[in-house]
Amino acid sequence: MLEKCGMGERKGVNKYYPPDYDPSKGGLNKFQGTHALRERARKLHLGILVIRFEMPYNIWCDGCGNHIGMGVRYNAEKSKIGMYYTTPVYQFRMKCHLCDNYFVIKTDPANLDYEVLSGARRQERRFDPAENGTVVPDERAKIQKLSTDAMFKLEHGADDVDKLKSSTPALQRLEAVQDRLWDDFAANKFLRDKFRVCNSEALRGFDDSDQCR
Structure with missing residues (x-):
């Protein structure tokens, strides 16, 4: 049986149910022995979930030495490595898209920031007031x-x-x-006088004034 739906909801609703599917055994994913997140959950038994991670700041890759800008996105392995009071601390491991080097970044709840653990170094451009x-x-x-x-x-x-x-x-x-x-007043007066002359010349049909050039 194939459920039909509009194109806009195709990915969310359109699922194939095999003839031997038994609803009493649970959902379709449980019946087929798969996870709803598919390949993203292939290491879930190890406490690792593959997510889309966006680089929080500029870094230098230790493998190839190339610059990686803030906002570049990677498929990263996310895992929980500890707690800061009641806030979880997460670690993200990802592969550089320019070489075979891996770098690891973790959250830093104490300073509301991210910390590079290995494989890269942060590009420091901090302002010292x-x-x-x-x-x-x-x-x-x-x-x-x-x-x-x-x-x-x-x-x-x-x-x-x-x-x-x-x-x-x-x-x-x-x-x-x-x-x-x-002097704001003098500068404003100068510009207004110049524009007044230019407008007058334009209305008369010619513009030979040096002030309008």
């Missing part, structure tokens, strides 16, 4: 201490105020230079 005097976002331990230690919070706030005071003269100098080199 401390290099240009920007207020650096606090790490987790400091955030926790700010919420529980009132004295530490007071000292931390005083440090931020001192940093602001030390950077104020430089900001004021930049603003003064900008105001001296660029």
Whole structure:
């Protein structure tokens, strides 16, 4: 018996039921001794499921030395390797599409990130705000201490105020230079006068003004 359906639902509904199929023995997959995920579940008895994994950041392959960009997708073997409190930690093993090297990446729930375990190295392009005097976002331990230690919070706030005071003269100098080199009102007036002349020339049927070139 062959169930017929629309083309849009072909993959989800169209299934062949052999003549000897017995519904009392369970679903069609159980009757045929197959898994609903087919080849993706071939290592499920080992705790491994094949999934489609998308590279979370740029890496360098240790096998061929080629660059692999963020967003490149692989068929990866996903397995659970531990727990971070109540959050599972998963490991992904995949083969480089440019060579025979395998690389392994795992989730890092503590830092909301991924960590390369082997076979590749991460391309580091991280911005360090401390290099240009920007207020650096606090790490987790400091955030926790700010919420529980009132004295530490007071000292931390005083440090931020001192940093602001030390950077104020430089900001004021930049603003003064900008105001001296660029006047918004004058620039706007210049452009409006130029366009007014051009429009006038266009209405008169010719455009010989140097301002319109």
